[in-house]
Amino acid sequence: MVTLGHFLLLSGLLMVIGLYGVLTRRNLIAVLMSVEILLNAAALAFASVAAYRDPQIFAGQVFALFIIVVAAAELSIGFAILLNVYRTHGAVTDDAISEMRG
Amino acid sequence: MSLTAFYVLAAFILIFAVLAVTTANMVRAALSLAVTFFLVAGLYLLLGSPALAAIQFMVNASAIPIMTLFIIMMTQSRTSPAPRTWQLVAGFLAAAAALVFFKGAVGHGDGQITPVSPETLGVNLLQAALLPFEVASLLLLLAMVGAIVLARRRAD
Amino acid sequence: MSYVELSYWIPLLPALGFVVLILFGRSLPGRSSGWIATAVMAVVAVLSLGLLYDVMLAAPGWDLAALLGGHHEEALAKAGSPDFPFRLEWNWLAIRGEAGIPLVIYIDALAAVVTAMVALASLFIHLFSVGYMDGEERYPTFFAYLQLFSAAMLAFVLAGNFFHSLLSWEVMGLMSYLLIGFLYKKKTAQQAQKKAFITTKLADLGFMLGLFWLYLLVGNFDLADLASEQTLAMIGTGAAAAVGLLVFVAAMGKSAQFPLHVWLLDAMEGPTPVSAMIHAATMVAAGVYLTARFYPLLIHGDVLWVVALVGAFTALFAAILAPAFADVKKILAWSTVSQLGYMFLGLGVFGWAAAMFHLVAHAFFKALLFLGSGSMIHGAKTQDIFEMDQLKKYMPWTYWTFLIGALALMGIPPFAGFWSKDLILHAAEEHAKALWLMGLTAAFFTAFYTTRMIVIAFHKPAMPSPWKAAEWTRGAPWLNLGPDEAEPDPSPPEGHHPHESGVEMITALVALAALSFFVGLWGSPLGGYGLLTLVYWGEMPEILPASKLMMGYLTGTLVALSGVALAWFWYSTDPLRQRAPVWLTRMLQRRFYIDEFYYQVVGRIAQAPTYVLAFVDRYLVDGLVDLVGYSTQVASAFLRHLQSGRFATYALYMLLGALALYVGGVR
Numbered sequence: 001m002v003t004l005g006h007f008l009l010l011s012g013l014l015m016v017i018g019l020y021g022v023l024t025r026r027n028l029i030a031v032l033m034s035v036e037i038l039l040n041a042a043a044l045a046f047a048s049v050a051a052y053r054d055p056q057i058f059a060g061q062v063f064a065l066f067i068i069v070v071a072a073a074e075l076s077i078g079f080a081i082l083l084n085v086y087r088t089h090g091a092v093t094d095d096a097i098s099e100m101r102g
Numbered sequence: 103m104s105l106t107a108f109y110v111l112a113a114f115i116l117i118f119a120v121l122a123v124t125t126a127n128m129v130r131a132a133l134s135l136a137v138t139f140f141l142v143a144g145l146y147l148l149l150g151s152p153a154l155a156a157i158q159f160m161v162n163a164s165a166i167p168i169m170t171l172f173i174i175m176m177t178q179s180r181t182s183p184a185p186r187t188w189q190l191v192a193g194f195l196a197a198a199a200a201l202v203f204f205k206g207a208v209g210h211g212d213g214q215i216t217p218v219s220p221e222t223l224g225v226n227l228l229q230a231a232l233l234p235f236e237v238a239s240l241l242l243l244l245a246m247v248g249a250i251v252l253a254r255r256r257a258d
Numbered sequence: 259m260s261y262v263e264l265s266y267w268i269p270l271l272p273a274l275g276f277v278v279l280i281l282f283g284r285s286l287p288g289r290s291s292g293w294i295a296t297a298v299m300a301v302v303a304v305l306s307l308g309l310l311y312d313v314m315l316a317a318p319g320w321d322l323a324a325l326l327g328g329h330h331e332e333a334l335a336k337a338g339s340p341d342f343p344f345r346l347e348w349n350w351l352a353i354r355g356e357a358g359i360p361l362v363i364y365i366d367a368l369a370a371v372v373t374a375m376v377a378l379a380s381l382f383i384h385l386f387s388v389g390y391m392d393g394e395e396r397y398p399t400f401f402a403y404l405q406l407f408s409a410a411m412l413a414f415v416l417a418g419n420f421f422h423s424l425l426s427w428e429v430m431g432l433m434s435y436l437l438i439g440f441l442y443k444k445k446t447a448q449q450a451q452k453k454a455f456i457t458t459k460l461a462d463l464g465f466m467l468g469l470f471w472l473y474l475l476v477g478n479f480d481l482a483d484l485a486s487e488q489t490l491a492m493i494g495t496g497a498a499a500a501v502g503l504l505v506f507v508a509a510m511g512k513s514a515q516f517p518l519h520v521w522l523l524d525a526m527e528g529p530t531p532v533s534a535m536i537h538a539a540t541m542v543a544a545g546v547y548l549t550a551r552f553y554p555l556l557i558h559g560d561v562l563w564v565v566a567l568v569g570a571f572t573a574l575f576a577a578i579l580a581p582a583f584a585d586v587k588k589i590l591a592w593s594t595v596s597q598l599g600y601m602f603l604g605l606g607v608f609g610w611a612a613a614m615f616h617l618v619a620h621a622f623f624k625a626l627l628f629l630g631s632g633s634m635i636h637g638a639k640t641q642d643i644f645e646m647d648q649l650k651k652y653m654p655w656t657y658w659t660f661l662i663g664a665l666a667l668m669g670i671p672p673f674a675g676f677w678s679k680d681l682i683l684h685a686a687e688e689h690a691k692a693l694w695l696m697g698l699t700a701a702f703f704t705a706f707y708t709t710r711m712i713v714i715a716f717h718k719p720a721m722p723s724p725w726k727a728a729e730w731t732r733g734a735p736w737l738n739l740g741p742d743e744a745e746p747d748p749s750p751p752e753g754h755h756p757h758e759s760g761v762e763m764i765t766a767l768v769a770l771a772a773l774s775f776f777v778g779l780w781g782s783p784l785g786g787y788g789l790l791t792l793v794y795w796g797e798m799p800e801i802l803p804a805s806k807l808m809m810g811y812l813t814g815t816l817v818a819l820s821g822v823a824l825a826w827f828w829y830s831t832d833p834l835r836q837r838a839p840v841w842l843t844r845m846l847q848r849r850f851y852i853d854e855f856y857y858q859v860v861g862r863i864a865q866a867p868t869y870v871l872a873f874v875d876r877y878l879v880d881g882l883v884d885l886v887g888y889s890t891q892v893a894s895a896f897l898r899h900l901q902s903g904r905f906a907t908y909a910l911y912m913l914l915g916a917l918a919l920y921v922g923g924v925r
Contacts (some may be wrong), residue, residue: 002215003210004212005208005210006108007149010116013116014116016200016204017123018123020123021193022906022909023189023192023906023913024123025123026184026906027128027182027183029179030123030131030182032170033123033170036135036139040138040142047149051149051150051216051218055216057226058151059230061153061154062230065154066231068162069241070241071162072166072242073241073244074245076245077248077249079173080252080253081252084252086178093182094905097905099903189906192906
């Protein structure tokens with residue numbers, strides 16, 4: 001019997017992995033990928049809570065849809081920025097954009 | 103049956119997710135990410151929501167990895183540099199803290215999955231969430247325009 | 259569509275003209291911006307004349323014989339139309355449906371008459387400026403300013419709500435500032451604009467305080483409401499006196515009454531059409547009009563005697579000063595101050611309608627005189643009457659039109675000023691003999707200095723001006739000019755012969771001369787007192803002098819003619835001879851030292867607190883600011899190490915922040 005707890009724990013673990021990725025990755029594309037994992041974890045949590053607890057409206061699943069939309073928008077903009085970073089700095093690592101440090 | 107399916111899916115999801123955030127090879131990481139998302143789509147099927155699964159498959163498991171691969175090629179990012187030591191420490195500490203944070207997820211044994219048909223979800227989307235739906239469409243439009251403007255080659 | 263419904267276009271059109279000219283004026287070729295502004299004013303003039311016609315049809319009629327006989331109760335011959343006075347109302351500043359400050363256009367006979375006067379005078383001033391300002395550097399800007407000036411005055415006249423009166427009043431103050439300083443490269447013009455602005459602004463404080471007090475008492479700003487019995491009963495005599503006097507202070511400032519007259523003479527630094535605008539159509543008329551609007555309150559508070567006293571004194575005072583000046587514009591400026599004094603005298607002695615008649619008549623003949631002086635300056639290239647070379651010979655059109663204006667100013671029958679001034683004097687005679695005597699003396703001096711000006715400028719050949727340098731250096735010590743900046747106005751170049759002005763300018767002069775003459779007739783007994791019975795509103799005491807008209811006419815004419823005769827006798831024989839004692843001349847030229855008094859005493863007193871404030875500013879306020887800057891520097895020296903530039907550290911901070919929020923939220 002799969003319970004809500006199973007899904008939430010999996011979502012939490014995905015969240016931990018994404019967080020680790022955001023903090024450790026040095027290639028900015030990889031960072032954005034980690035952010036994608038984070039967003040997916042959140043969407044999974046929403047969808048599972050909706051499936052177990054909200055049998056009429058499924059608001060959480062609607063929310064998961066919106067998370068996917070926002071993720072797609074965020075990623076496209078992020079990639080466009082990275083393309084510019086690549087053009088101006090020749091690389092997309094965190095070293096390339098750390099010029100402004102104090 | 104479904105418990106077995108869940109555990110198999112969950113195991114592969116975690117393995118590929120870890121691969122996606124640790125592999126130095128960027129292409130491999132992107133492909134791992136695609137697999138992760140594909141498997142999450144399977145989880146949505148388990149949750150009784152074929153609509154969500156389909157969208158997850160189309161957007162997160164297909165479109166986004168393709169876009170990622172393109173950007174990896176365009177920026178010639180073969181590998182991601184190895185993390186610095188402090189980054190590793192911070193990452194592990196944060197992961198540990200988050201684990202503590204998420205321990206409350208265990209439990210919640212009661213309740214039944216209610217399957218939802220794509221039709222119901224669509225109706226809910228366009229009735230209860232019509233305004234967010236429109237706003238989201240505007241957001242996508244803006245993102246598209248913004249991405250084009252940002253990525254365009256300057257005249258000079 | 260009646261003209262009443264169109265009346266909101268009257269202030270709106272020139273305001274739009276201002277917007278257009280200020281935005282696009284510079285890209286318009288040649289003189290087209292001037293012609294556009296003139297066309298706008300022509301439309302406004304047509305609208306306001308239509309409005310006047312509508313009002314004449316709707317206004318109640320009064321039986322002249324009964325009014326003259328003093329039977330005011332039985333004088334109503336024809337009831338006015340039920341919707342008269344007209345009111346157009348838009349709700350404005352309303353908060354959640356509550357009545358805010360409604361935007362009201364209130365059109366009674368007075369408003370219609372003055373609107374027509376302002377529109378016509380302004381139209382011809384625009385027309386004149388098209389030629390006069392030709393070649394000026396900021397030609398379109400000048401017309402833009404003129405447009406907004408007219409718009410503000412028209413809005414002021416039509417306002418049915420004192421709050422909007424105040425708004426347009428302030429816009430007028432601003433425009434007078436900008437226009438007086440239009441030739442902004444002249445140091446004297448800068449000083450003059452500041453002086454005008456500060457003086458009138460100081461007086462405006464009275465308007466604001468009076469209005470706010472009134473609002474506290476009555477709860478609205480409505481103009482028509484002020485005349486009603488209940489409102490007056492609500493206010494009480496003492497408060498009415500206080501509010502009325504406060505508002506009267508503002509009117510004194512705007513209309514340059516003693517002791518707030520000091521700005522008007524320096525305002526001559528503006529281009530001559532501006533002087534005409536300020537002196538005839540807009541600025542100074544506003545003060546009289548405002549006093550006329552607060553009339554019920556002034557009667558209720560029983561403070562009309564203050565108005566009468568200030569008016570009579572100013573009329574005499576300015577008329578005595580005028581003969582000591584050689585600058586044609588300054589002489590005319592003093593005459594304006596003096597004539598405005600007559601209007602206030604008229605208001606003060608219950609000659610309300612007579613004062614309004616004088617307001618309208620004066621507006622036309624003073625616009626004519628100023629534009630005529632502009633034409634003289636344009637042709638003779640000097641402002642000094644002594645340096646003007648037989649202008650009668652060279653500038654016949656200017657001469658004859660100027661003469662019509664001057665005759666009106668002097669009060670020679672049958673020109674406009676005669677009829678209106680005589681009515682005021684008559685009302686004064688009925689009221690208090692002393693005031694009447696002051697008025698008569700002022701009339702004598704008026705005739706004297708006007709004749710002096712005409713004889714020297716138009717009839718005599720050019721001669722070295724005896725007072726030029728003296729007037730300049732003695733007259734303006736408060737200007738704070740350095741030695742090289744205190745240059746007298748330029749003399750005409752050697753061998754220069756005056757020439758007649760262009761066709762636009764002559765047209766404006768002729769039109770104004772005709773207007774001033776016919777307006778005078780309209781209000782005279784020959785015209786059946788048409789203007790006076792039109793503006794009469796039935797609750798005014800002693801509107802028209804009843805008897806002894808011929809006596810008054812005779813006295814007035816004799817006094818004026820004796821002034822003319824004396825001036826003619828003195829100045830046609832030997833214009834340069836010094837006839838008054840030197841000390842007297844000097845005192846007059848220094849304007850009774852009033853300006854210097856303000857500069858030396860009032861200015862110093864006002865400066866004293868600034869030393870304390872300067873200390874506070876330097877050591878307390880600045881010290882505080884420095885402290886903030888210093889502490890920010892110190893703090894940032896540490897904090898900048900947080901800005902590593904590596905996004906991973908930022909992500910970590912974000913995470914820590916989120917955790918902190920969570921922990922705080924759980925607790």
